[in-house]
Amino acid sequence: MSEIQQTAPVVPAVDSTPPAAGSGRLLSLDVFRGLTLAAMLIANNPGDWKYKFPAFEHAEWHGCTFTDLIFPGFVFIMGVAMTFSFGRRLTEGGNGKLFMQVIRRTLILIGLGMALAGFSYLLLHKPDSPRAFRFPGVLQRIALCYFFASLVLMSGLRARGQAVVVAILLVGYHIVMKYVPVPGFGPGDLRPEGANMATWLDDRIFGNHAYKFFKDVKLWHDPEGLLSTIPAIATALLGTITGYTLRNKETGDHQKVSSLMVWGFALVVVGLIWSYLFPLNKNLWSPSFVLFAGGWSLLGLGASYWLLDIRQITWWSKPFLILGTNAIFTYFTVGIFTILSIYLTVGDGAGGEIAIKTWLYKNLVESWLLPLAGPNAASLGYGIFYIAFFTLLVGMLLYRKRIFIKV
Numbered sequence: 001m002s003e004i005q006q007t008a009p010v011v012p013a014v015d016s017t018p019p020a021a022g023s024g025r026l027l028s029l030d031v032f033r034g035l036t037l038a039a040m041l042i043a044n045n046p047g048d049w050k051y052k053f054p055a056f057e058h059a060e061w062h063g064c065t066f067t068d069l070i071f072p073g074f075v076f077i078m079g080v081a082m083t084f085s086f087g088r089r090l091t092e093g094g095n096g097k098l099f100m101q102v103i104r105r106t107l108i109l110i111g112l113g114m115a116l117a118g119f120s121y122l123l124l125h126k127p128d129s130p131r132a133f134r135f136p137g138v139l140q141r142i143a144l145c146y147f148f149a150s151l152v153l154m155s156g157l158r159a160r161g162q163a164v165v166v167a168i169l170l171v172g173y174h175i176v177m178k179y180v181p182v183p184g185f186g187p188g189d190l191r192p193e194g195a196n197m198a199t200w201l202d203d204r205i206f207g208n209h210a211y212k213f214f215k216d217v218k219l220w221h222d223p224e225g226l227l228s229t230i231p232a233i234a235t236a237l238l239g240t241i242t243g244y245t246l247r248n249k250e251t252g253d254h255q256k257v258s259s260l261m262v263w264g265f266a267l268v269v270v271g272l273i274w275s276y277l278f279p280l281n282k283n284l285w286s287p288s289f290v291l292f293a294g295g296w297s298l299l300g301l302g303a304s305y306w307l308l309d310i311r312q313i314t315w316w317s318k319p320f321l322i323l324g325t326n327a328i329f330t331y332f333t334v335g336i337f338t339i340l341s342i343y344l345t346v347g348d349g350a351g352g353e354i355a356i357k358t359w360l361y362k363n364l365v366e367s368w369l370l371p372l373a374g375p376n377a378a379s380l381g382y383g384i385f386y387i388a389f390f391t392l393l394v395g396m397l398l399y400r401k402r403i404f405i406k407v
Contacts, residue, residue: 020325026246028304029081031317034324036073038387043067043333047361047382051375061192062215062279065293070323071138071282072235072293073300074327079239082146082300084247086153095154102154107148108407113139116335123343136202136224139331144229148234159244162237166406169234170287177286185217190279195219198227198284221283228285235285236265238294242301257306264298265292285373303307317387322395329398329405334390360386 020163043056077303089098114135121133152165176197177188185195191213202210202225210222245251245259271280271292280289323330341357348354354362361382369378398404 004293016037016356017021018327026305026309027314027317027321028301028308031076031306031308031320032301032324033074033077033081033327034320034322035069035304036077037323037327037330038391039067040070040074041331041387042380042383043070045334045338045364045383045386047379048375049379051379052368053376053380056380058282059280061283062190062281064280064289065284068282068289069293072232072285072290073297075142075232075235076242076294077301078142078146078148079236079241080243081235081239082149082153082236083240083243086197087243098154099150102150104145105407106143109139109143109146109328112332112407113143114139116332116339119336120339123339130208130213131211132208134211134222135206136211136226137221138224139328141224141229141232145233145236148233152237153240159241162241166234166237166241169230169237170290172286173227176285178278188219190281190284193217193221198225201225201227206224207396215293223283228283231285231287231290234287234290235294238290238297242298246305253305253310257302257310258322260298260302260305264295264302267295267298269295271295273363317389319395322391325404326395326398328407330390330395334387337390 015160024389046052046056057065058067059065086098108166115139116139117134117214123380125133152162155189157165177190179187181187182189182195182197182200185200188194188196190196193216195217199214199217199219199221202222205226206222207220210220210225212221212223213219214221242260242263250257251259268291271290271294274288274291275286278286278288280286280292285349308317338357342355343354345353346356348359361378365382365385366378369381373381382401
């Protein structure tokens with residue numbers, strides 16, 4: 001990482017979380033970030049990839065599941081927090097210094113993403129796999145969204161201006177994907193494994209350094225590719241726009257919640273309507289998906305704000321607060337531990353060797369949960385157990401010592 005702070009105030013990952021009236025913080029932001037991170041890590045760490053509940057699977061292509069909503073939720077909440085932190089810094093002046101901080105954080109996030117990819121490639125890559133070292137990734141996309149959303153904030157555009165930018169990004173992406181001819185194929189084909197502009201650019205830029213090869217059109221595609229990062233930036237900007245609502249001191253708390261819920265419902269509906277023209281699709285981060293997922297993020301944040309910051313029902317929130325205040329560090333370290341648990345082996349008791357992850361799953365979870373609830377529940381149970389243990393072991397230790405690792 002880049003910076004470790006051991007102080008009384010909590011310093012969250014990626015960007016500062018806003019001050020709240022009376023307490024100096026909005027608890028809902030840290031907790032909502034922790035909730036999305038927990039869901040992401042649980043979905044990414046099943047006991048057995050063959051057994052997953054449908055909600056914890058990504059949609060194969062078109063469509064949207066609970067798991068598909070997690071990543072945009074994380075990008076959205078990053079945008080909300082940015083409005084507060086940038087608001088304070090911009091009022092203090094010094095855009096040059098702020099811009100250098102943005103560059104630094106962007107490069108660190110990209111570096112962390114590349115380090116995870118490199119570690120995985122070094123230990124887990126199979127020699128016969130056609131896929132080479134993967135350049136795009138989750139942290140790389142977060143970095144680019146953070147960078148371009150930062151430029152919009154530093155430009156001085158307020159909520160309405162940012163909404164215009166969102167509209168331009170989404171409509172422009174829609175036009176490019178559906179109507180601009182893909183070289184050698186014609187207008188964009190949005191069907192599974194079709195030749196769309198996002199996939200074509202991934203193939204030309206990354207080749208086999210992307211995630212998946214589409215056999216029908218002989219093109220490499222990446223769900224975190226470059227062109228599909230454009231609408232992902234719009235997701236971050238939906239968060240920055242939301243931040244203005246929460247920052248408005250002239251608006252009452254209940255009015256803020258009502259605004260979040262109404263706009264959340266409206267975006268879900270508009271996203272569903274738009275899906276008739278461009279289907280919901282996380283792989284392509286379609287415009288309809290941006291609005292649909294953004295709507296659910298607004299609804300989730302509104303519920304969290306009402307529950308935590310207004311009603312102050314906080315007894316359940318501590319584990320997610322712990323995750324949310326060291327989010328990037330947790331994501332990175334869980335990724336490292338997961339790779340090691342797959343690579344390193346132990347004796348299986350019968351003279352053979354099995355991965356540590358397999359041993360943990362079979363002995364600590366599957367042995368008792370499988371007979372009780374079946375393979376899907378056992379597989380999910382391992383993810384919950386794994387993340388809960390990691391949170392208690394690492395997260396609680398850092399939190400109690402007031403150590404918050406800031407990118």
